[in-house]
Amino acid sequence: MEDTTEGIPLQGSGEADVLGALGRKLEGDLSFSGERILGSMCTLPHPTSAKVYEHYLDRNIGDPGLHPRLQQLERETIGMLGRLLGSRSAEGAIVTGGTEANLIALWAAKRKHREKRKVVLPESAHFSFDKAADIMDLDLCKIPVEDDGRVDLKRYLEAIDDKTMVLVAVAGTTGLGAVDPITEISDAATAWKLPLHVDAAFGGFVLPFLAEAGYTAPAFDFSLPGVSSITIDPHKMGRCAIPAGAIVFRNHDAAVASETEVSYLAGGKTRQRTIVGTRSGASVASIWATLHRLGRKGYVETVATCMENSCYLYDRLRSMSGVDAVIEPQMNVVGFSPTKHRRIDPDELARRLRGRGWALSLFPGFLRITVMPHVSRKMLDAFLHDLEEIIA
The missing domain is CATH 3.90.1150.10 (Aspartate Aminotransferase, domain 1)
Structure with a gap:
């Protein structure tokens, strides 16, 4: 094959040559089918998820006029995730992962409280909140965590004031899988009339099943009245093909805060609630299929x-x-x-x-x-x- 260090080759190559060259370039990278990856929060997708993803690679859910049934499938999928998380009126979107979901949650909060910039969150929060703060010019008030990995509740509650825009808690920290005292933080969110976003990117597909598996499960979801939005990643413990994330809002009122109107797509005027425009329809189909396959x-x-x-x-x-x-x-x-x-x-x-x-x-x-x-x-x-x- 032709050297491509200077750009796209003039002539194309046979598929076998291309696949062979690609395999050699990626040789040595670890895969989940091997037996050496112990640190990742992702895993080998369920075979059904991989099969469905490959079948719907050409679908763009960012243009719902072309794929109205896929749009309905997304609503069904968000509905299933919402009920898993304790809400029968949930709305939201399938996104690329926890980072995008967390950005959308803070974006929605900022659009509701434009005069405020303060975000109260634990030091254990995901780095995506630092990205969000940089993009939206927010002030992060990071609260230290206790020895058990949970945020120091007393210091967290003391940090909330009239400048606060949104509260953030974590249900499954990246470092230790700890769950913050979300019941108490939910009470504070209600008292201060503030949105509370829970980052359950990892814990969202663990915590709802712990009790049935014989383990203690702390409260973290929409069963707590102060929780307004939740991040959940099907490409982690949901066993779906990467990328597969979701931002789930408690209800319509919480979800519409991030809407943007788009006028030129195939279906005419549409409203989008995500950061990216083009979105993988394969992810939506894959998540829906995996939820039904595993149950x-x-x-x-x-x-x-x-x-x-x-x-x-x-x-x-x-x-x-x-x-x-x-x-x-x-x-x-x-x-x-x-x-x-x-x-x-x-x-x-x-x-x-x-x-x-x-x-x-x-x-x-x-x-x-x-x-x-x-x-x-x-x-x-x-x-x-x-x-x-x-x-x-």
Whole structure:
């Protein structure tokens, strides 16, 4: 094949040549079908999700005049997600992921409270809120978290004032899977008449199924009256093809705040509630199909298996000499670090593990494993064997 470092090649190549060259360029990248990814909050898509995604690659839900039935499918999908999250009147949109969903939530809040700029949120909040603040010129008031990974509630409540535009809480922090005290924050949102956005990008497909799987499930969703919007990512524990995110508003009044009118599309005047215009219809179809394929029972079984493996990993780490587990897992997320007297810090430990092929996430002071559906007990045993050898 022709060298393309200077631009698009003059002549095209055969499909076999192109696929072969592409495979060679990407050789060595990790995939979820292997047995080494322990740090990602995504996973191998369910086969039905992948099949449906491929079938509807040409659909653009950003132009609903071309695909009115796809638009209706999106409404049904948001309806299913809304009922999962405790609302029968939910509205929203399928988006690229948690980052876009969080941006839309803050955008909607800003359009309702244009004279205000303050956002109260935990230090554990996703980096997408920093992006949103930069784009919309917002002031982030970040509140420290406790040892259990939850925001310091007293300091959080003290930070709310007349300048506050929106409150943010997290249901499944990126670092430890912790769930903020959302019941109390919801009460504050109601008292101050402020919108409360819950980032449940990860926890949204875990928390609703924990009780049926035999675990404690803290309140986080629209069952709390102060919650106005929720981010949920089907491409995480929802087992859908990437990208697949959703912003879900409690009701119509909350959802319309981010609407923009578009006049030139195939169906005439339309109203969009997302940041991007062109959106993947394949994502919508994939999510709808996966929800129906797995059903509630399938998600309960997925969460139960992941939690069983998480507890197994946590117990093994606690019994291992030279390692400290950070907190007991609240979801299928486990943090650990080398004990302080060891001559190795978390950064060096992560480097040595990567040298053996293991891909973990590194946070200040600890490493994190997300026990996703592709993470098997056999995989964890192999990892623990390597960890023991490195720590010894």
